[in-house]
Amino acid sequence: MGKPVVGITTYLTRAAFGAWDVEAALLPAEYVRAVTRAGGVPLLVPPGASAEETLDAVDGLIFSGGSDVDPALYGEAAHAETTGIVRERDDFELGLMRDALARDMPVLAICRGSQVLNVALGGGLEQHVPDRVGTDVHKETPGVFADHDVDVLPGTRLSAILGDRHDVKSHHHQGYGELGAGLREAARAPDGTVEALEDPARRFALGVLWHPEAGEDMALFAALVREAAEYRAAKRA
Secondary structure, three states, X not given: OOOOEEEEXXXXXXXXXXXXXXXXXXXXXXXXXXXXXOOOEEEEEOOOOXXXXXXXXOOEEEEOOOOOOOHHHHOOOOOOOXXXXXXXXXXXXXXXXXXXXXXXXXXXXXXXXXXXXXXXXXXXXXXXXXXXXXXXXXXXXXXXXXXXXXXXXXXXXXXHHXXXXXEEEEOOOOEEOOOOXXXXXXXXXXXXXXXXXXXXXXXXXXXXXXXXXXXXXXXXXXXHHHHHHHHHHHHHO
């Protein structure tokens, strides 16, 4: 049957390389390496790609991290700390997410990606977590991952993958507001911040606010690739 193909959404941002300083669709290489190590075939999916043809070509999806989602998409005005909005990416990924969920395709949503998952299902976002918790523990230094632990809720899909406690690499200032339709909490940080969510009614729809690609733990990527392989086999049967 061949290895499962895992699509990974890309950033849309200004980037400098060589003699160039241009708008680029790019992705930190850790995502690609994580999928490859887990036994999958990574395929980068930039904003503007055809959602239908992309979903026909892949067996699972990773929604990557990045800038803040436009609050207008969940009915709020922007907080002073909400920055870097790229509406082209927001609109593309929300559509791709909804179409993937409609197919019950395996989805792993990371940091911003998990926020896209929540908004796609009608939920909202907490625009600036430090307003509630009083510290920058989830993003202490821009460009450097913060380390903290999370408690994984028993009986969740996430607990079957990671166990009941997990050390994570974090770099977010936003969190989840009201959860979208069908989603449930799957992990919390010590300060009470919900750090993961999942849809138990779907094959594999899991979102985490932390960055598993930045750590040594391959469990989430291995679980996604296993589900993608099963999805691939089923659609080719």
